[in-house]
Amino acid sequence: ETGVTQTPRHLVMGMTNKKSLKCEQHLGHNAMYWYKQSAKKPLELMFVYSLEERVENNSVPSRFSPECPNSSHLFLHLHTLQPEDSALYLCASSLDRGLYEQYFGPGTRLTVT
């Protein structure tokens, strides 16, 4: 049990759909992250939030929209995705940005049809 939960675990959506991924941490951490992991590719850091403020956006297309309403919750809103967006989306949290250990959730396996 890592203390970071993600829902849903699996999601299939069409290119015209709108869906959201949810991440929740009960570890009292101040930093939260979204990563994308495509098949046979390294993890890609997408967004970083620190104390509910987005502090990093690594050139992610606007069809991915993050939201951090409080330090325990992180959302990734998805709209008009492409098939190449199919991947495992991982959420992580850490005590703060920097060298602190990141705790990852189990991920959401997303398939765009």
Added chain:
Amino acid sequence: LAKTTQPISMDSYEGQEVNITCSHNNIATNDYITWYQQFPSQGPRFIIQGYKTKVTNEVASLFIPADRKSSTLSLPRVSLSDTAVYYCLVGGNTGGFKTIFGAGTRLFVKA
């Protein structure tokens, strides 16, 4: 931003000690070295972190030579359940820590 280089894959047998080396020739003074483990369809899990010399915890040891241009993760007496991908990351607090995962090393432990 220091780039890391690791072997793509390694094979081992149960009970053996496994050493995975990571090269980071451009490591900065403030950079630390961190290793994560990832099983299929799961998020990575922190293993160990160090700055210099040797660090040991209940699951692994991390050896860092004086020039810090490389590091070696040592897994004692591996078991089948240690089959996973192991990532080496290098970064520091100065200017914001960048979490850049490379391709990692796929370790296969055989019976």
